[in-house]
Structure formats: structure tokens, C-alpha cells
Amino acid sequence: MQPLFAEHLHVGRPNVGDRGRFLDRINGALDRLWLANNGPLVQEFEARVAAVAQARYCVPVANATVGLQIAAKAAGIGPGDEVIVPSFTSPATPHAMEWIGAVPIFADVDTETVTLDPHHVERLITPRTKAIIGVHVFGRPCHIDELSALADQHGLILLFDAAQALGCTYHGRPIGGFGDAEIFSFHATKYLNSFEGGAIVTNDPDLAEAARAMRNLGLDEHREQTYLGINGRMTEASAAMGLTSLESMQDFIDVNRRNAMLYQDGLAGVPGVTLRRQAPGERANHQYVVIETDARDAVHDLLLEHNVLSRKYFYPGCHDIEPYRSKRARHTPLPLPRTEALCDRVLSLPTGTSIGPAEIAGICDIIRTACLPLRQRLAA
Ligand code: T4K
Known part of the structure; x- marks a missing residue:
């Protein structure tokens, strides 16, 4: 049988913006000899993503998986804590929790939005539950109001895995400003990519400060070792691509x-x-x-x-x-x-x-x- 298409067609083919703008940015980084560790392109990307998300703080990271880990730790999720997540998501969501010693507990979704069913979530809440992570699957926002009410009522942390939802809105407000924090992905297969990359966005200054230090091996802005950290830093090359994609x-x-x-x-x-x-x-x-x-x-x-x-x-x-x-x-x-x-x-x-x-x-x-x-x- 003759295939209809001579070349493979992919689901995750990267979108590439203006190559000239990207290469100019790369040349700038090479001229500055500043390639990593919160350089000027990462800082510019941070400001742009915060503006798109209408969130007060943005912490760019190496990818959304490490972003989920850092955001969870910065919010206070730790070993043994139960975290309710959907099963209908990328393995990145539960794996990020399992890696920090928390216990993902799987909840069902509703068929209309294919995101967490708040009624099912409620049935899973136990004294060991510390957090809920909603996932805006395929960019369709979770039942944010209902999940927020549940989190408030039970004193739970509420995070959103927004890996697929940059540029989407809920009640007219951009995804990024809901819950304790939201996490974007800029992986090559996302419509807006930075090769690899992610960002934690939040309106909580303490969470932002902790996340910023944690992504840099726990060092705070005064180079004091204040947190258990990891290397979750975004590179200047990624930020160059991310900024170009944003345009x-x-x-x-x-x-x-x-x-x-x-x-x-x-x-x-x-x-x-x-x-x-x-x-x-x-x-x-x-x-x-x-x-x-x-x-x-x-x-x-x-x-x-x-x-x-x-x-x-x-x-x-x-x-x-x-x-x-x-x-x-x-x-x-x-x-x-x-x-x-x-x-x-x-x-x-x-x-x-x-x-x-x-x-x-x-x-x-x-x-x-x-x-x-x-x-x-x-x-x-
Ligand atoms: N939470 C959610 C809800 C997510 O969907 C994801 C990622 C995450 C968290 C974690 O985000 P990151 O830590 O990755 O930032 C892909 C992506 O690798 C993954 O990022 C994404 N979700 C998931 C839904 O899809 P795969 O294993 O299907 O990707 P892969 O490598 O097979 O690529 C898919 C297609 O794209 C292939 O046909 C090849 C093509 N492709 C891929 C790349 C990388 C290209 O044409 N060019 C490329 O550069 O997981």
C-alpha cells in the first residue's frame, strides 16, 4: 500500500518563530559570556511569562517536571503526604510527587472537561491529604472554583499542572494565577517552546522566594544556603527560544x-x-x-x-x-x-x-x- 504521506506527520512538531530574532539573542548571550544561572534572557522571559499569566511572580525552570517538584516542595508538600492527582495526565504529574516522597492518590475525571472531578476528589480526602494538583488537560481548565473551595475547606495546598494551558482562560482570567501556584511547560512539543523549559507562576511571595532558591541548589539571593535545592535552572539558550516563541x-x-x-x-x-x-x-x-x-x-x-x-x-x-x-x-x-x-x-x-x-x-x-x-x- 502506498502511504498517503511521504514524510511522517507528528503531533508534537515544534513551532519555530523568527529565526533571526532567536539567533540574535543567542549571539548576545555568547557575546556576554553569560549562558546560565538566571541570566538576562531568563529574567526577561520571567517578566514576559508573568505578564501573560497575569501572575505576580514567575520562576523559570529547566522543565515542568522539575517545576512541579520544586513548586510542591516550596508549598510545603513533603515525604508521606498524600497528594490527589488525576490519573488522566502525563506521568510527569504523579512522578514528580513520587520523586519527592509524597504519595500520589488518583482521582477520576469528569467526561466533559476530562479534568479532576471535584466530587471524586472530596471522597479521597483523608487526614493524610496535604494537597490537590489539578491538571488543565489539553488546555481545558479544571473546575477551579470547586477545587479551590475544597482546598479552603480542608486546609489543603492547591497546585495546577498547567503544562498544556498557557494562553487559556478560566472565567476570562488567564491560567497562571490560580491556586497556590501553577506550572507551565515549554517543552519542544508544546505550542510555545523553549526547547526544554518550564515556569512556576504564583501570587505568593514566600512560595516564589523558596522556589527561586530551590531551583538553584537552595541558594538564596545572598548566596545563603537556605533550602534543600536541586538544579532546576533554565539556560539562556532556552530563554532565547522562549522569548522568540512568545513573540x-x-x-x-x-x-x-x-x-x-x-x-x-x-x-x-x-x-x-x-x-x-x-x-x-x-x-x-x-x-x-x-x-x-x-x-x-x-x-x-x-x-x-x-x-x-x-x-x-x-x-x-x-x-x-x-x-x-x-x-x-x-x-x-x-x-x-x-x-x-x-x-x-x-x-x-x-x-x-x-x-x-x-x-x-x-x-x-x-x-x-x-x-x-x-x-x-x-x-x-
Ligand atoms: N504535565 C503535563 C500535563 C504534560 O503534558 C507534561 C508534558 C508535563 C507535565 C511535563 O512537562 P516537561 O517536563 O516535559 O516540560 C510528550 C512530551 O515529551 C511531554 O513534554 C508532554 N507532556 C507529553 C504530553 O508529550 P512524548 O513521549 O509523547 O513525546 P515525544 O518525544 O515522543 O514527541 C512527540 C512527537 O513529537 C513525536 O512524534 C516526535 C515529535 N517531536 C518531538 C520533539 C521533542 C518533534 O518533531 N520534534 C521534537 O523536537 O511526550
Whole structure:
């Protein structure tokens, strides 16, 4: 069979902004001989991200995983503390907690937003619970009001894994200013990338100060060793890319939005396929185009035959991966029926600036074929 596409199409193809601006920044760093340790580009990036998020403080870090670890420690989460997280997320979310000795406890999601179901979270709260981490999955904001009320009522820390949600809003306010802190990712596969990178954003001065020191081996601004630290520093090269990406942020979002609409039209009427929607009335970054279908594996495999590398984000659920699967009774005290159903049905499709109308039309045709009843498919 001749594949429809000669080259691989990827879900996470990086968006690249103005190369000239990026190279100028890199040259500046080389001229200054300042490449790491909170250099001027990192500081500029910090200010820009804080402005986008409308948060008082931003602490750029090497990636969102280490950002989650640092934010959790800075907020006061420690060994043995139970932290309620969704299972429907990147392994980065629970792994970051497990690495600092905390105990991820998996909660179910609701099917509309695929983010933490606050009712389920409430049932999981015990005297050992220290925190809740909501994840704005595919950029769709969590039930922030309900989770905030729960956190207040039970005296819990509330963090948001906002790795996928830069540029999205909740009740019209940018993601980044909610809970005790939120954590962004600028990994190459995110629509706004800094090669690798992340940022902790918060309105809490103490948390910001602790996080700033912790990312630098625990050294505070006076070079006093005040905290247990780690190397979570962002480099100047990453900040150069991040700043350049920020200048094209709206262009990237516009392309993503156009692509999402093309997929919506192209998949209309395909039996058994639904496209995940963004929150009504909110601004979205549209960086993930996600379908749900019972024929997920057939769709995935046929796309692969045509060189389209779709991604099963998130499959399996984190409660079903090690080290959590072996200690299911500890990490998953309640069944997660909605997560399990979702994990078997979701598929992320290529989008971003390397994907255009022709690619999307082809991908939609392949999906339509994969969803035909077998007899019609063989005849197609
Ligand atoms: N929380 C959430 C909710 C997250 O989604 C993530 C990351 C994190 C926390 C942690 O953030 P970081 O610590 O990474 O900052 C990818 C990304 O590696 C990961 O960052 C992301 N979530 C996750 C959803 O997706 P993989 O294993 O699927 O990525 P990979 O390397 O297979 O790349 C995906 C596709 O992109 C491939 O087809 C190849 C293509 N690609 C990739 C890279 C890196 C390119 O074309 N160019 C590239 O430079 O996890």
C-alpha cells in the first residue's frame, strides 16, 4: 500500500518563530559570556511569562517536571503526604510527587472537561491529604472554583499542572494565577517552546522566594544556603527560544485554531468519532486536537500506515503504570471508571504550524476509512 504521506506527520512538531530574532539573542548571550544561572534572557522571559499569566511572580525552570517538584516542595508538600492527582495526565504529574516522597492518590475525571472531578476528589480526602494538583488537560481548565473551595475547606495546598494551558482562560482570567501556584511547560512539543523549559507562576511571595532558591541548589539571593535545592535552572539558550516563541504566540494560536476548525469540519458526520471541545466562552490555545472513538486503535494503526504518528494521550492511565500499578490499593483507593473508558478512546492528531489544510483533509479521510464498517472499508 502506498502511504498517503511521504514524510511522517507528528503531533508534537515544534513551532519555530523568527529565526533571526532567536539567533540574535543567542549571539548576545555568547557575546556576554553569560549562558546560565538566571541570566538576562531568563529574567526577561520571567517578566514576559508573568505578564501573560497575569501572575505576580514567575520562576523559570529547566522543565515542568522539575517545576512541579520544586513548586510542591516550596508549598510545603513533603515525604508521606498524600497528594490527589488525576490519573488522566502525563506521568510527569504523579512522578514528580513520587520523586519527592509524597504519595500520589488518583482521582477520576469528569467526561466533559476530562479534568479532576471535584466530587471524586472530596471522597479521597483523608487526614493524610496535604494537597490537590489539578491538571488543565489539553488546555481545558479544571473546575477551579470547586477545587479551590475544597482546598479552603480542608486546609489543603492547591497546585495546577498547567503544562498544556498557557494562553487559556478560566472565567476570562488567564491560567497562571490560580491556586497556590501553577506550572507551565515549554517543552519542544508544546505550542510555545523553549526547547526544554518550564515556569512556576504564583501570587505568593514566600512560595516564589523558596522556589527561586530551590531551583538553584537552595541558594538564596545572598548566596545563603537556605533550602534543600536541586538544579532546576533554565539556560539562556532556552530563554532565547522562549522569548522568540512568545513573540509569535498569537500566530501559533491562530494556526492551531484554524486547524481545529478544519478538523471539526473534516470529521463532521464520521460515525462514532467526536472531537474534544474547548471550554465555551473561554480563550483557548487549541494545541491539542483530540478525538474520541471506540475504534481508536484501528484509527491509530491506519494513520500509522499512512505515516501519521498520532499519539494516545493519555493511555494508559497513570494508575495503570509502574510504580503505581503494583501498589494499586495504596494509590487508587476508588475505581476510576471514567478515566479507564477515556484512556481507551482518546487519540491526539497532528496540528501546529507544520500542518495545513491538505494534511488535515488527508488525515480526516484516513479516519473516515478506518471508521467504516469492515465490508465497506475493504471495498474503499
Ligand atoms: N504535565 C503535563 C500535563 C504534560 O503534558 C507534561 C508534558 C508535563 C507535565 C511535563 O512537562 P516537561 O517536563 O516535559 O516540560 C510528550 C512530551 O515529551 C511531554 O513534554 C508532554 N507532556 C507529553 C504530553 O508529550 P512524548 O513521549 O509523547 O513525546 P515525544 O518525544 O515522543 O514527541 C512527540 C512527537 O513529537 C513525536 O512524534 C516526535 C515529535 N517531536 C518531538 C520533539 C521533542 C518533534 O518533531 N520534534 C521534537 O523536537 O511526550
